[in-house]
Amino acid sequence: MTLHPQTERFLDQLRFLTAVEGPRPSVAEMRAQLSLEYPVPRRELPRVADLTVDGPGGPVPVRLYRPEPPAAGPLPLLVYLHGGGWVLGGVESVDVACRDLAAAAGCTVLSVDYRLAPEHPFPAAVEDAWAVTADVARDPGRYGARPGALAVAGDSAGGNLAAVVALLARDAGVALAHQLLVYPITDTARDTESWARYGDGYGLDADAMARFTGMYVGDADPADPLIAPLRAADLSGLAPATVITAEYDILRDEGEAYARRLHDAGVPVEQRRYPGVVHSFFLLPEIFDTGAEARRYAVRRLRAALHGAAAEEGTAA
Numbered sequence: 001m002t003l004h005p006q007t008e009r010f011l012d013q014l015r016f017l018t019a020v021e022g023p024r025p026s027v028a029e030m031r032a033q034l035s036l037e038y039p040v041p042r043r044e045l046p047r048v049a050d051l052t053v054d055g056p057g058g059p060v061p062v063r064l065y066r067p068e069p070p071a072a073g074p075l076p077l078l079v080y081l082h083g084g085g086w087v088l089g090g091v092e093s094v095d096v097a098c099r100d101l102a103a104a105a106g107c108t109v110l111s112v113d114y115r116l117a118p119e120h121p122f123p124a125a126v127e128d129a130w131a132v133t134a135d136v137a138r139d140p141g142r143y144g145a146r147p148g149a150l151a152v153a154g155d156s157a158g159g160n161l162a163a164v165v166a167l168l169a170r171d172a173g174v175a176l177a178h179q180l181l182v183y184p185i186t187d188t189a190r191d192t193e194s195w196a197r198y199g200d201g202y203g204l205d206a207d208a209m210a211r212f213t214g215m216y217v218g219d220a221d222p223a224d225p226l227i228a229p230l231r232a233a234d235l236s237g238l239a240p241a242t243v244i245t246a247e248y249d250i251l252r253d254e255g256e257a258y259a260r261r262l263h264d265a266g267v268p269v270e271q272r273r274y275p276g277v278v279h280s281f282f283l284l285p286e287i288f289d290t291g292a293e294a295r296r297y298a299v300r301r302l303r304a305a306l307h308g309a310a311a312e313e314g315t316a317a
Contacts, residue, residue, distance in 0.1 A: 003248065004276035006288050011203060011278065027118065027215075030088055040286060043099040046070075050091075055131035057124055061113035062132055063091040065102040066144060074140070076107040076149035076177070076306035079133050079165070083156030083283075085212030086117045086125055094155075097283050100295070101153075105302040108145060110136065114161070121218030126226055129161045130168050137174045149306050151178040151239070153298075155282060156204075156251065157216075159184025163229040163258065166239050176239035178305035180298055182282050183244060183251050184258065186230040188213060188222040192253035202248045204279035209250065230258050235265035242301040243271040244294055249279040272297060 003011075047066040052059035068075060080098055082089040091098075091111045102109040114128035133152060140147050152169075154162035159181040166179040190210060199206025217227060225232035243259040245252045252273065259271035274281065277290050285292035 002276065004288075004290065006290075007248070007277050007281075011201070027087055040096050042096055043103055045099055045102060048099075053132045053135045056127045057115060057120070060115075060128045060131055061091065063095070063098070063111045063113070064143060065098050065109040065111070067102045067106060067108070070144055074144055074146040076105075076151070077136055077140070077143055077145035078102075078105065078107050078109045078180075078302065078306070079129070079136065079150070079152045079162075080109050080111045081114065081129055081152070081154035081158035081161040081165075082111065083154065083158045084116075085209060086122075086157045086160075086216035087212045088116070089158075090116075094158075094283065097295075101299065101302070104295075104299040105306065107149075107151075107302065107306050108143060110143060117212070117218070118215035122216055122220045122224075122227055125157075125161055125216070126164055126168075129165050133165050133169065134172070134174065137169075148175065149177055150174075151176060151180065151302060151305060153178075153180035153182070153302075154184070155182040156279065157185055157212075158182075159255070160186065160227075160229065164226050166241075167225065167229060167232060167235075169239065170237050178302060179239045179241045180302060181241060181243045181255065181258070182294075182298070183246055183249055183279055184255050185213075185251055186258040187228045187254045188217065189228075189254075192250075192257075194252040194254075195250045198248050198250045198252075198278075202250070202278050204250055206250055230254060230261065235261050235267060238262065238265070238267045240268040240305060241270075242298060243269065244282060244298065245271070245273045246277045246279055246281055247273060247275045248277065251279065270301065 046069045049064045082094045091113045098109045098111045112132050115124040152162040169176050245255045262269040274290050281288040281291045
């Protein structure tokens with residue numbers, strides 16, 4: 001499919017905003033740009049609270065979104081891990097999405113402000129993501145969570161971390177109900193057709209992604225399965241999965257390869273590619289109609305995993 005007209009407008013606006021002469025921006029400058037607030041409505045919820053979880057590198061900030069009052073009783077819980085190439089982003093960058101997911105999926109969402117590279121290279125982000133997930137499994141009452149109804153999700157680098165957490169959960173005997181992986185990074189080889197075709201001019205720049213990956217990997221082995229889950233020797237026994245990809249995205253092929261490997265390992269998985277769109281469309285339903293469609297699909301999958309198949313009916317993001 002050719003680029004969707006909404007995608008063409010988005011890319012035109014992005015080119016205008018990033019057409020700056022001079023040296024490429026520093027990490028600090030990119031973080032400052034990302035932190036600017038844009039006029040997107042934020043859904044009101046009965047409870048939104050900033051908490052911390054003990055982690056090996058110190059307290060891990062998390063933001064809890066609960067779509068029902070505490071008196072309603074325990075709810076399923078979704079640990080959400082933001083994208084940004086392990087270098088950018090935080091709970092604020094996915095605040096709107098987490099509010100909407102909590103309300104539409106009928107679950108508490110716990111968004112993780114994991115440590116970022118280059119200040120904190122691998123395995124810092126993995127340690128923080130796992131510390132939060134393990135704490136929910138160990139002490140669900142602290143979060144008003146329903147025991148046995150725990151899932152993980154993430155977009156881009158957050159999808160990578162969600163996939164890695166699912167591997168760690170399997171090995172630790174922690175049962176996850178689902179893993180939602182939205183255009184996840186699953187490898188470090190950068191040798192796929194989508195990397196070659198869509199590395200320039202489609203929003204997620206291949207040079208920038210390679211730069212961020214280098215900051216994150218540091219001195220570690222880039223083939224470590226906790227960095228590149230596609231390299232894991234055994235994917236059997238993992239939580240059921242949903243994998244969402246975008247047609248014009250450098251990460252498309254590795255995300256779809258991971259879905260195939262999950263299927264071949266006997267893991268229940270659905271993979272859906274959205275045509276005509278680019279990386280980030282899932283987080284921008286106000287720009288992409290397809291983003292709203294993908295959000296509704298993700299909600300149906302989460303509700304089926306966390307509440308049972310009957311809860312799929314009548315949901316909307």
